[in-house]
Amino acid sequence: MSFEQKLLKTIRALILIGAIFGAICLWVVQWWLTHPKKQPIAFSHKIHVGQRQISCFFCHTGVEHGDIAGVPSVQDCMQCHQVVANEQVVANERPEIQKLTGYWERKQPIEWFKVYKVPKHVHFSHKVHIAFLAKRNPDALKDPGKFICAQCHGDVSQMSTIAAPVGTVMLLTGNANPNTSMGFCVDCHHANGGPMDCTACHR
Amino acid sequence: MTDPKIEYNWEGTQWGMVVDVDRCIGCEACMIACRAENNIPVVGAEQNAMGRIMDWIHLERYYSGEYPNVTAQFVPMLCQQCGNAPCESVCPVFASVHTTDGLNAQVYNRCVGTRFCANNCPYHVRKFNYFPPTWQAPLEQQLNPDVTTRKSGVMEKCTFCVQRIRKAELGARMDGVNVSDGQLRPACVQSCPTQALIFGDLNDTKSAVSTYGRSHRAVRVLEDENTDPHVIYLRPEKLDHAF
Numbered sequence: 001m002s003f004e005q006k007l008l009k010t011i012r013a014l015i016l017i018g019a020i021f022g023a024i025c026l027w028v029v030q031w032w033l034t035h036p037k038k039q040p041i042a043f044s045h046k047i048h049v050g051q052r053q054i055s056c057f058f059c060h061t062g063v064e065h066g067d068i069a070g071v072p073s074v075q076d077c078m079q080c081h082q083v084v085a086n087e088q089v090v091a092n093e094r095p096e097i098q099k100l101t102g103y104w105e106r107k108q109p110i111e112w113f114k115v116y117k118v119p120k121h122v123h124f125s126h127k128v129h130i131a132f133l134a135k136r137n138p139d140a141l142k143d144p145g146k147f148i149c150a151q152c153h154g155d156v157s158q159m160s161t162i163a164a165p166v167g168t169v170m171l172l173t174g175n176a177n178p179n180t181s182m183g184f185c186v187d188c189h190h191a192n193g194g195p196m197d198c199t200a201c202h203r
Numbered sequence: 204m205t206d207p208k209i210e211y212n213w214e215g216t217q218w219g220m221v222v223d224v225d226r227c228i229g230c231e232a233c234m235i236a237c238r239a240e241n242n243i244p245v246v247g248a249e250q251n252a253m254g255r256i257m258d259w260i261h262l263e264r265y266y267s268g269e270y271p272n273v274t275a276q277f278v279p280m281l282c283q284q285c286g287n288a289p290c291e292s293v294c295p296v297f298a299s300v301h302t303t304d305g306l307n308a309q310v311y312n313r314c315v316g317t318r319f320c321a322n323n324c325p326y327h328v329r330k331f332n333y334f335p336p337t338w339q340a341p342l343e344q345q346l347n348p349d350v351t352t353r354k355s356g357v358m359e360k361c362t363f364c365v366q367r368i369r370k371a372e373l374g375a376r377m378d379g380v381n382v383s384d385g386q387l388r389p390a391c392v393q394s395c396p397t398q399a400l401i402f403g404d405l406n407d408t409k410s411a412v413s414t415y416g417r418s419h420r421a422v423r424v425l426e427d428e429n430t431d432p433h434v435i436y437l438r439p440e441k442l443d444h445a446f
Contacts, residue, residue, distance in 0.1 A: 121312040121351040123366070131377050197302040198310045199365045203350060 040110050041099050042161075049145055050157035056145045067125040071112055078104050115162050116153070118180050122201050132192075151188075213286060216382075217305035218363055219405035219433040220392070221415040222279055225440060226399035229277035233260050233391035233400065240364060240390035242346045242353075244336030257330045259361040260391050276439060279400065281391070282307060282328045282361035283424065286431030290320035290329065298358070305405070305433055306368075309360055316356035325425050329360045363402070364389035384410040405433060 048054050057063060062070035077100055103110050118124055133148045134140050140147035145157065156162065189196055237243065243257050250256070260281040268274050284307045290299045291307065298313035299320050321329035335355040338346070346352060349366040353359050371387045384403050392400040403412040412435070415421065420437040 119312070123349060123351075125373070128373050128377065195369075197304075197308065198300060198313075199302055199306065199308045199362070200369060202310050202312055203362065203365045203369065 039113050039161075041103075042096050044160045045156040045162060046158060046160040056149050056156075063126045064130055066127055067123075069126050074100070074103050074108075074110060116180060122182075123203055124201065132194075136192075152184075213303075213305055213406070215304060215406065217405040217433065218284070218368065219305065219403065219412050219416070219435065220281075220284075220363070220389075221401040221412045221421075221435045221437060223399045223401070223415070223437040224276065224278055225437065226397045227262075227277045227279060228397055228399075229262055229264070229275070230396060231262060232394045232396060233279060234258055234262070236390040236394035237361070239345075240347055240350070241362070242336075242350050243359075244332075244338065246334075250333065255331070255333055257332075257359075259328070259330065259359070261328075278436070279391075280326060280328060280424075281434065282363075283326055283430065283432035283434045284361075284363060286433060287429060289323045289325065289428070289430060293319045293323045295319070304368075306363055306365060307360075308365065309358060309362065311351055311353050311357050311359065314357045316358065318358065320358060325428050325430065329358055332357050332359065 048059075049056070059072040059076060060069040061072070061076075062068050081097055081100055100110075129152075130144070130148055133151065134144075137147055146155075149156070153162075185201070186196075188194065189200075194200070237259050238245075241259060243259060246255055246257055260279055263278045263280050265276040265278065266273055267276065284305060286301075286305065288299070288301065288307050291301055294300075295317060296313050296315055298310045298315070300308050300310065302308050316331070318331055321327075321331060332353050332355045336352060347366075349370070367389060368387060371382050375382045382404075384407060388402055392402045401411050401415060403410040405413050405416060407413060415437060416435045418437060420440065421435050422438050423432045423435055426432070
């Protein structure tokens with residue numbers, strides 16, 4: 001085997017190793033950016049929205065009247081859970097609800113990990129978007145989770161864990177529906193006649 | 204980039220302001236209100252001495268007359284929201300863009316800090332963040348959540364309180380009406396004790412700003428630069444050499 005052939009072989013091997021290494025790095029970065037972070041309580045939207053058919057507006061009370069949807073307080077959770085699946089079950093059977101009761105008894109708020117985030121320079125208002133979608137489709141408010149919230153948040157009734165939205169980093173999975181990228185916003189604004197100037201969101 | 208000879212005919216709502224120089228008493232309430240509303244950092248004495256003060260609206264003083272009969276004239280100077288803005292044509296990244304309602308918008312997240320716009324602004328109202336803005340311990344709790352806190356290396360300027368404009372517009376749109384004249388007031392207009400500042404739609408012929416704009420006292424600062432400012436100054440009745 002001549003020197004040139006050896007050199008060529010080595011270069012090929014290096015390129016192959018580099019490509020594999022690069023792909024692993026990309027996958028790790030992608031996973032690190034998008035994997036579901038662990039919440040203090042394994043709350044399941046699949047049970048509450050999918051099985052129990054609770055409206056999104058029942059817990060996320062700020063969503064119709066304010067900019068921020070809000071996360072329910074421990075008090076709001078305990079409104080139901082003082083009765084539902086708390087007293088009549090043995091303590092070991094529902095560990096997550098026992099955790100919730102623990103927070104309630106310690107009078108301590110739950111430090112939820114924020115999943116849906118937009119950058120600081122983006123000013124988003126839930127109220128306006130819900131009003132617009134409800135105006136366009138008057139039946140939407142009967143099942144807001146399906147007709148309104150799902151437009152951006154996906155079908156949460158099928159999600160036991162809310163995955164972190166794919167933001168501006170879309171390396172391998174592509175552009176998913178739970179998405180807080182500017183392209184996703186602009187596409188919808190363009191299609192539905194939303195305000196298109198920069199100061200609508202960036203101010 | 205733009206032909207200076209073109210006369211722009213902006214349609215729809217064109218936000219504008221009237222500054223009555225005769226009414227201004229130089230109390231600087233507008234400057235304080237602007238700081239509070241728009242999260243403007245305090246840069247400190249050292250930076251201030253280098254001319255890096257961050258005021259989106261500042262007062263210019265003009266003295267006239269000889270010693271016993273000296274008169275002072277205050278001129279509030281803010282971004283003129285030029286229709287034909289010199290800052291927009293030089294921005295390499297389109298951080299300084301014009302909105303359809305006559306605002307000269309500054310998009311902070313686009314800005315890369317070339318400072319070309321500030322050099323090209325004939326009014327000297329663009330302010331640059333030379334250092335990361337900081338607030339002392341409890342003060343970061345009072346920041347206005349509707350306004351982005353800018354980072355270092357970003358140009359900023361008066362936005363006519365665009366967060367209030369957009370809020371009022373969305374509220375009006377949800378109710379199916381138009382924003383009425385006088386309903387919408389930026390922080391400086393709201394805080395002015397003598398009502399020297401008036402805000403409204405220049406294209407609405409019945410609004411207060413367009414009524415004052417047709418007055419014989421109405422002038423625009425550096426009008427011969429062909430910048431088409433959206434801020435109209437009402438010249439003092441008595442002394443006209445302040446401008």
